[in-house]
Amino acid sequence: MKSATVSEIKKELQTYAPAQLLELCLRLIKYKKDNKELLNYLLFEANDEALYIKNIKAEMDEQFALINLSNLYFAKKSLRKILRNTNKYIKYSGSKQTEAELLIYFCATLKSSPINLENSTALINLYQAQLKKITKAIRSLHEDLQYDYLKELNKLNG
Numbered sequence: 001m002k003s004a005t006v007s008e009i010k011k012e013l014q015t016y017a018p019a020q021l022l023e024l025c026l027r028l029i030k031y032k033k034d035n036k037e038l039l040n041y042l043l044f045e046a047n048d049e050a051l052y053i054k055n056i057k058a059e060m061d062e063q064f065a066l067i068n069l070s071n072l073y074f075a076k077k078s079l080r081k082i083l084r085n086t087n088k089y090i091k092y093s094g095s096k097q098t099e100a101e102l103l104i105y106f107c108a109t110l111k112s113s114p115i116n117l118e119n120s121t122a123l124i125n126l127y128q129a130q131l132k133k134i135t136k137a138i139r140s141l142h143e144d145l146q147y148d149y150l151k152e153l154n155k156l157n158g
Helices: 006-014 018-031 033-045 049-065 072-093 096-112 121-139 143-157
Strands: none
Touching: 018 033, 033 049, 033 072, 049 072, 049 096, 072 096, 072 121, 096 121, 096 143, 121 143
16 A cells, blocks of 8 residues: 655645544554654643653653663663653654753763763764764754753763
8 A cells, every 4th residue: 555645645634624633633643652642742742842851851860760780781771772762752852952952961861870881882882873963963953052062062072
């Protein structure tokens, strides 16, 4: 089955009544958790990005507290899971400022954690990749914000 383009879907949705659109949305969120989470963000959290970021940081803190430090393998798996969730939340927001802030927080928390990054090439690469993503996100922000975030980024590099 071939999928329609976004513009075709948009044109078709404009022909539907509000009640039909509601039914379509409800049906869509039943089948995939990501769809439900995205709609939840759009309806309840998109109007207060600062609170959204604060909630994600709190969730990240909880996940960092649960990392199994007995073995580096388990720590890496946990870190990848935290990063996967963080990237999902960044995708929902679509804001480069949110991306920069959350990834800086992730890297700062990782750096201050008891996990020794130098013992694992994979963790060093993961950390460096996040620094590159932060740099890329910062470049697209306003100059004043760039300055503030670059200061934080330099703390992570230093």
